[in-house]
Amino acid sequence: MTRLGIFVDRKTLSNSEQLNALIRCRDVAEGMGHDVDFIFPVDINKIPGMDALFIRARTDPMNVTYVAARMASMHGIPVIDDPRSIQICSDKVNMYSHLIKNRISVPVTVFLSKNDLTIENVTNLFNELGSPLIIKEPSTSFSLRVEKVHDITGFFRVARRFIKLSDWIVVQQYIESKYDWRVGVLDGKLLYACKYTIPSDTFKIQASVNGHIVYCGVESVSPDKVPPHVIRLGIAAADAIGSGLYGVDIKNNNGDAYVIEVNDNPSIESGEDDCYPRIFEQIVTHLFTK
Numbered sequence: 001m002t003r004l005g006i007f008v009d010r011k012t013l014s015n016s017e018q019l020n021a022l023i024r025c026r027d028v029a030e031g032m033g034h035d036v037d038f039i040f041p042v043d044i045n046k047i048p049g050m051d052a053l054f055i056r057a058r059t060d061p062m063n064v065t066y067v068a069a070r071m072a073s074m075h076g077i078p079v080i081d082d083p084r085s086i087q088i089c090s091d092k093v094n095m096y097s098h099l100i101k102n103r104i105s106v107p108v109t110v111f112l113s114k115n116d117l118t119i120e121n122v123t124n125l126f127n128e129l130g131s132p133l134i135i136k137e138p139s140t141s142f143s144l145r146v147e148k149v150h151d152i153t154g155f156f157r158v159a160r161r162f163i164k165l166s167d168w169i170v171v172q173q174y175i176e177s178k179y180d181w182r183v184g185v186l187d188g189k190l191l192y193a194c195k196y197t198i199p200s201d202t203f204k205i206q207a208s209v210n211g212h213i214v215y216c217g218v219e220s221v222s223p224d225k226v227p228p229h230v231i232r233l234g235i236a237a238a239d240a241i242g243s244g245l246y247g248v249d250i251k252n253n254n255g256d257a258y259v260i261e262v263n264d265n266p267s268i269e270s271g272e273d274d275c276y277p278r279i280f281e282q283i284v285t286h287l288f289t290k
Ligand SMILES: Nc1ncnc2c1ncn2[C@@H]1O[C@H](COP(=O)(O)OP(=O)(O)O)[C@@H](O)[C@H]1O
Pocket: 107, 134, 136, 140, 141, 142, 143, 144, 145, 146, 172, 173, 174, 175, 176, 180, 198, 203, 204, 205, 249, 260, 261
């Protein structure tokens, strides 16, 4: 019998959709004839006894998921997400550097250190990239430390806050769109595609508005309804990071597509897979044929 470990962490499980998706994934793998163990952080020493590991907890090189990924890879056990992908995707400077090096279309992107934060530099950025600008703290996730700024005062207010948390901040040209495409890629091939519709009271797919969290709408889209250049860009962006499982966020603005982010550990729990009922089967098959 082959054993699949699904690594989970109660601390980063935040809703019943995630729980249901985990159970669906387990049922699919069992239906394919595998033994499945949910592995919690306290059981991390069970990893060497697995034949494959699927991490379904919030990944971060500073938390236990990274240790789990490293442990699996050191024992030659196929793992999603692999430690290298976790490391690259959790740091936007690293992630965009891979994309830019591979000539992937991204919004105009600049990295600034504390010493670069001068009125002259910021004035030039507004002149060259236009207004508004987007500022990101490199370790952000779930849109937490991504802000839109319209003028120099606003820029410094956000930049000073973010530069306390990191050696660099990321400044980007603002790309207007009503929704983000999410292109799911596994091993260089399209796995799924959906639209994340941005709530009307923010520019991000999720945000805190007047003390309430607002979330994007999710609409699974069959491959024939996704612009082919968006699929091609998603696959190319994923390939620039590695050969695992990624969710690539793309803005398609008047036919020009830009990669906003490559996520490892993309969520597959809110209806992303409505048009793609075989996602978990494909992931499990991939893990056992690597
Ligand atoms: N350059 C940009 N132009 C317009 N909107 C952006 C830009 N970058 C990010 N956003 C919006 O902000 C959201 C969060 O940004 P992202 O880079 O994905 O950070 P995080 O890792 O925190 O999710 C995105 O889903 C997107 O809707």
